[in-house]
Amino acid sequence: xKKISVxxxxxxVKPNIRNLTAYNAKEIPCRVKLDxxxxxxxxxxxxxxxxxxxxxxxxxxxxxxxKKIIAKNLRLNTENILFGNGSxxxxxxLITVFGGPVLYPVPTFSMxxxxxxxxxxxxxxxxxxxxxxxxxxxxxxxxxxxxPNLIFLSSPNNPTGNxxxxxxxxxxxxxxxxxxxxxxxxxxxxxxxxxxxxxxxxKNLVILRTLSKVGFAGLRVGFLTxxxxxxxxxxxxxxPFNLNSISQAVAAESLKNTRTIKLYxxxxxxxxxxxxxxxxxxxxxxxxxxxxxxxxxxxxNSDKIYQKLLKKGILVRNMKGVIDSCLRxxxxxxxxxxxxxxxxxxVIQ
Amino acid sequence: xKKISVxxxxxxVKPNIRNLTAYNAKEIPCRVKLDxxxxxxxxxxxxxxxxxxxxxxxxxxxxxxxKKIIAKNLRLNTENILFGNGSxxxxxxLITVFGGPVLYPVPTFSMxxxxxxxxxxxxxxxxxxxxxxxxxxxxxxxxxxxxPNLIFLSSPNNPTGNxxxxxxxxxxxxxxxxxxxxxxxxxxxxxxxxxxxxxxxxKNLVILRTLSKVGFAGLRVGFLTxxxxxxxxxxxxxxPFNLNSISQAVAAESLKNTRTIKLYxxxxxxxxxxxxxxxxxxxxxxxxxxxxxxxxxxxxNSDKIYQKLLKKGILVRNMKGVIDSCLRxxxxxxxxxxxxxxxxxxVIQ
Numbered sequence: 001x002k003k004i005s006v007x008x009x010x011x012x013v014k015p016n017i018r019n020l021t022a023y024n025a026k027e028i029p030c031r032v033k034l035d036x037x038x039x040x041x042x043x044x045x046x047x048x049x050x051x052x053x054x055x056x057x058x059x060x061x062x063x064x065x066x067k068k069i070i071a072k073n074l075r076l077n078t079e080n081i082l083f084g085n086g087s088x089x090x091x092x093x094l095i096t097v098f099g100g101p102v103l104y105p106v107p108t109f110s111m112x113x114x115x116x117x118x119x120x121x122x123x124x125x126x127x128x129x130x131x132x133x134x135x136x137x138x139x140x141x142x143x144x145x146x147x148p149n150l151i152f153l154s155s156p157n158n159p160t161g162n163x164x165x166x167x168x169x170x171x172x173x174x175x176x177x178x179x180x181x182x183x184x185x186x187x188x189x190x191x192x193x194x195x196x197x198x199x200x201x202x203k204n205l206v207i208l209r210t211l212s213k214v215g216f217a218g219l220r221v222g223f224l225t226x227x228x229x230x231x232x233x234x235x236x237x238x239x240p241f242n243l244n245s246i247s248q249a250v251a252a253e254s255l256k257n258t259r260t261i262k263l264y265x266x267x268x269x270x271x272x273x274x275x276x277x278x279x280x281x282x283x284x285x286x287x288x289x290x291x292x293x294x295x296x297x298x299x300x301n302s303d304k305i306y307q308k309l310l311k312k313g314i315l316v317r318n319m320k321g322v323i324d325s326c327l328r329x330x331x332x333x334x335x336x337x338x339x340x341x342x343x344x345x346x347v348i349q
Numbered sequence: 350x351k352k353i354s355v356x357x358x359x360x361x362v363k364p365n366i367r368n369l370t371a372y373n374a375k376e377i378p379c380r381v382k383l384d385x386x387x388x389x390x391x392x393x394x395x396x397x398x399x400x401x402x403x404x405x406x407x408x409x410x411x412x413x414x415x416k417k418i419i420a421k422n423l424r425l426n427t428e429n430i431l432f433g434n435g436s437x438x439x440x441x442x443l444i445t446v447f448g449g450p451v452l453y454p455v456p457t458f459s460m461x462x463x464x465x466x467x468x469x470x471x472x473x474x475x476x477x478x479x480x481x482x483x484x485x486x487x488x489x490x491x492x493x494x495x496x497p498n499l500i501f502l503s504s505p506n507n508p509t510g511n512x513x514x515x516x517x518x519x520x521x522x523x524x525x526x527x528x529x530x531x532x533x534x535x536x537x538x539x540x541x542x543x544x545x546x547x548x549x550x551x552k553n554l555v556i557l558r559t560l561s562k563v564g565f566a567g568l569r570v571g572f573l574t575x576x577x578x579x580x581x582x583x584x585x586x587x588x589p590f591n592l593n594s595i596s597q598a599v600a601a602e603s604l605k606n607t608r609t610i611k612l613y614x615x616x617x618x619x620x621x622x623x624x625x626x627x628x629x630x631x632x633x634x635x636x637x638x639x640x641x642x643x644x645x646x647x648x649x650n651s652d653k654i655y656q657k658l659l660k661k662g663i664l665v666r667n668m669k670g671v672i673d674s675c676l677r678x679x680x681x682x683x684x685x686x687x688x689x690x691x692x693x694x695x696v697i698q
Contacts, residue, residue: 042403219593241569
């Protein structure tokens with residue numbers, strides 16, 4: 001019987017996928033994990049929460065309970081919220097529904113570009129200016145010329161750590177006929193207010209939020225807030241049971257009382273300032289200010305420093321190829337940060 | 350400041366999405382839920398399982414522990430397995446990577462067509478023959494003429510309940526240069542062996558499996574088995590953290606020992622035969638034989654019967670628009686099935 005060969009398989013793949021490489025998220029063994037912008041503080045999953053979960057039943061497709069709690073916490077209407085299996089999935093859906101051109105500054109969160117490629121949509125990457133802020137001249141010219149359907153702005157930005165100027169973001173929203181998605185994954189760690197209060201003023205404003213950075217990366221819960229017209233369009237392509245029952249239950253229970261979450265966020269923000277001061281003191285290290293739960297820093301021989309830290313069991317993110325000569329360190333517990341600083345001092349000599 | 354209007358939003362949407370309607374998965378309140386092909390038997394989520402789960406850390410992107418257990422259970426290699434957040438997500442990825450034309454028989458699982466539409470890919474739906482089996486003449490002619498990149502065959506088929514003829518499936522695999530995806534969501538309830546043993550014989554064979562029908566619909570765990578070349582291509586577009594930590598842990602623990610799962614499957618299969626016999630005895634009901642965990646049956650005034658059952662608190666699936674004059678009932682516990690049969694007898698008089 002005729003069999004299909006391996007080269008036949010490759011030829012079946014759509015052209016935009018052929019030269020794509022999978023996002024590398026392999027686990028690297030380490031003692032102190034400061035590479036993935038996770039919170040160092042986890043939450044208990046109690047028996048009481050789980051007693052209500054029926055493994056055999058499909059999850060609530062609308063995640064009503066969780067939606068109500070988040071709406072109340074953030075003073076939103078439930079009709080303006082849509083959940084994703086992480087905000088990654090919502091980026092996927094937004095690009096599926098609205099298509100390209102997709103505009104984003106670089107460096108930024110890599111998934112905007114990766115998912116655009118997966119879906120075969122045109123990408124336009126505009127480099128940030130020297131202060132890591134939005135290059136308005138370039139962006140406004142691209143908006144005029146290429147009419148991007150989607151503009152992704154991660155603010156605070158990953159991996160640079162800064163918030164973009166609000167004034168510039170508002171100018172982009174006003175200039176664009178396409179949607180402007182402000183990805184506020186790191187907003188809880190910022191001193192700025194973020195864009196939720198402006199949601200009702202701009203029909204083309206979409207805000208992405210996630211629970212991943214504030215203690216729940218394992219649950220995969222992201223959400224999108226926007227005009228209900230946009231929600232309804234994105235919901236058309238959403239897989240109906242995309243948010244599993246246990247994550248719904250654990251998130252709902254954990255968000256009923258946000259005191260502990262806010263306490264941890266406060267701890268992380270103050271540790272960030274302490275770490276920043278410590279980094280400034282080390283000769284050869286240039287840290288950048290941060291409004292997020294990580295710090296980007298410049299260091300000579302960053303590749304070697306990364307490896308030497310890893311040998312000591314400390315995993316940070318090597319930004320090679322994204323911003324050369326830079327490493328990104330996630331804020332850990334006081335103890336983890338101390339171990340990191342001590343080790344860094346040791347390897348930089 | 351210029352604001353974008355609602356009609357502008359609709360115009361931004363890609364043409365293939367504009368007239369799409371979201372998959373309707375709203376929850377309908379009921380006492381006996383027999384509409385969604387779930388297992389009536391759930392599993393306990395124990396404290397010990399959850400102690401190992403860290404909510405704050407990203408899940409293992411490769412789900413290594415769970416993958417090893419499933420590979421061992423099904424005598425597969427781990428390199429031939431890829432997980433999805435439900436097999437829905439894997440259907441999404443397959444269509445993203447390989448594109449259309451997408452061929453499938455009808456009636457069948459609705460997501461093949463819905464996701465093809467979401468992704469703007471050409472769909473070709475070929476009606477089943479009078480025995481609910483594959484119409485070979487039509488399918489082989491479409492393969493020749495339209496060269497579908499993907500062919501989805503749900504066997505046992507939802508909502509008809511039968512397995513397609515293996516011989517016909519093998520002929521399609523041999524005739525197609527595109528991938529043939531045998532969706533074995535309901536295979537555990539079937540007396541037939543399924544296609545896993547043939548995986549190594551056919552490079553273009555892909556098999557979808559899910560935990561949703563055997564007691565874990567709430568977890569959202571589906572998986573794809575195929576040649577590692579296919580796995581590697583699909584993995585390119587997979588969101589790296591698509592399977593959350595808790596589902597990984599609960600599924601891994603529950604699948605370590607499959608005795609209970611198999612026991613429940615046995616119970617469901619024998620209840621199915623009993624229910625089938627009972628349905629045959631009711632005048633005006635024509636049930637179809639089933640290799641799955643549900644039974645399709647023909648009944649006059651099916652719409653009214655559906656409503657009358659619902660009034661009694663019993664939810665089945667109304668197949669209106671898919672197969673007219675038919676309802677689909679999921680096999681429940683003995684008690685639930687008795688309640689259903691009693692109610693059906695009552696409303697049909």
